[in-house]
Amino acid sequence: MKELKLSAVNAPLQGELEVPGDKSISHRSVIFGALAHGVTTVSHFLDGEDCMRTVDIFRAMGVSIDKEGSQLKIVGKGRQALTEPTAPLYFGNSGTTARLMLGILAGLPFFTTVYGDASLTKRPMNRVVDPLCQMGAHIDGRKDGNYLPLAINGDTLSGIHYHLPVKSAQVKSAVLLAGLYANGETTVVETSLTRNHTETMLQAFGADIEIEGKEITVKGNQTLSANDVYVPGDISSAAFFLAAAAIVQGSSIRLLHVGLNETRTGIIDVLKAMGANVIVEEVHSKGGELLGNIRIAQSPLIGTTIEGEMIPRLIDEIPIIALLATQAVGTTVIKDAEELRVKETDRILAVTEVLTRLGADVEATDDGLIVHGKTPLTGNEVASYHDHRIAMMASVASLITNGEVIIDDISPVATSYPNFYKDLDHLIK
Numbered sequence: 001m002k003e004l005k006l007s008a009v010n011a012p013l014q015g016e017l018e019v020p021g022d023k024s025i026s027h028r029s030v031i032f033g034a035l036a037h038g039v040t041t042v043s044h045f046l047d048g049e050d051c052m053r054t055v056d057i058f059r060a061m062g063v064s065i066d067k068e069g070s071q072l073k074i075v076g077k078g079r080q081a082l083t084e085p086t087a088p089l090y091f092g093n094s095g096t097t098a099r100l101m102l103g104i105l106a107g108l109p110f111f112t113t114v115y116g117d118a119s120l121t122k123r124p125m126n127r128v129v130d131p132l133c134q135m136g137a138h139i140d141g142r143k144d145g146n147y148l149p150l151a152i153n154g155d156t157l158s159g160i161h162y163h164l165p166v167k168s169a170q171v172k173s174a175v176l177l178a179g180l181y182a183n184g185e186t187t188v189v190e191t192s193l194t195r196n197h198t199e200t201m202l203q204a205f206g207a208d209i210e211i212e213g214k215e216i217t218v219k220g221n222q223t224l225s226a227n228d229v230y231v232p233g234d235i236s237s238a239a240f241f242l243a244a245a246a247i248v249q250g251s252s253i254r255l256l257h258v259g260l261n262e263t264r265t266g267i268i269d270v271l272k273a274m275g276a277n278v279i280v281e282e283v284h285s286k287g288g289e290l291l292g293n294i295r296i297a298q299s300p301l302i303g304t305t306i307e308g309e310m311i312p313r314l315i316d317e318i319p320i321i322a323l324l325a326t327q328a329v330g331t332t333v334i335k336d337a338e339e340l341r342v343k344e345t346d347r348i349l350a351v352t353e354v355l356t357r358l359g360a361d362v363e364a365t366d367d368g369l370i371v372h373g374k375t376p377l378t379g380n381e382v383a384s385y386h387d388h389r390i391a392m393m394a395s396v397a398s399l400i401t402n403g404e405v406i407i408d409d410i411s412p413v414a415t416s417y418p419n420f421y422k423d424l425d426h427l428i429k
């Protein structure tokens, strides 16, 4: 536990910043680099706890991964060269590590046991265990394999045609990763388009993959070739500063080299819909991913409705969007976001509790939030619910409260943004 007391700053954010590498892309760079043949280098890798779980797991299966700051060198010898780990594999707090690794471990010719921290141990795994078992996997655990720890008896898998019952890139990726080494073809059909970094990076590593709208097909028994990966800045981390600059009087900042993949830029569309003064510039592509700079300055905001296909494009940004909504005139409605209930914590509950304690007018619904603005915020003691994004949202809120915000535990911030407070300080003038 690491308590933080944030006194009301009430100073503008100004200047430039490069946010750390994208979490989703960093995980995938390690996974594909370790499975491929040849040396993969990764630059601007996210040096956070979650991504290090993925690194440690491949090291435990015999892959050489050198790390110097945000540079990785992964010596891939192909999937066949992975060796049976002699100890249980630890996923920590990382849902992405858990779901994607299950897709790989299920088809490897050895036995593994896997576990996670208290939060991950409460999160559903049947969303990946079910399709993997349909492909022939043997996975056991509590409540029919729904909760960690799990035991996996690897076996040869068969391709599958799978309609995703949940809007989840992690589930889509787990099935595609299993399909890559299964017998026959695997097709995944999405109901809403979710982040597509797995598909994009598979293409860069030379995989045979077909994408037709929401239907993705991979051939089985493939081999991947090493590739050099540059990880764009994480728009989900940038979102905290975008929101801060949008609501703190007199702010004007520029965030550099931020990932702008269409499946992730819902936050920019929402900021625009709320009337924020936001401009995206110097957009270009690297390794199949779009990136560019984002300028934003404080301006009056209005409420908006966020629903349907937009939700997966900003699922991780909803806590900070809820804070924005408290400073917007009118009502903001967020619906179709039932996935928030099974994140690092129940984020519908956590956001409602934290913002209400700070004086906001927020209602929780089954699948989202209703925020009535604009309300002044006051200082108070709040919990982070052991969730990095709740801790960072409460920290940004403290920039506009009229008293001290005390957060019970900010240690989870290290999972996705170890230098968050240093970078926030850098921008506050």
Ligand code: S3P
Residues within 6 Å of the ligand: 023, 024, 025, 096, 167, 168, 169, 170, 171, 173, 195, 315, 316, 339
């Ligand atoms: C992620 C997908 C999302 C997101 C998570 C990272 C990924 O989860 O919330 O932070 O890297 O695939 P779901 O796929 O469960 O929605």
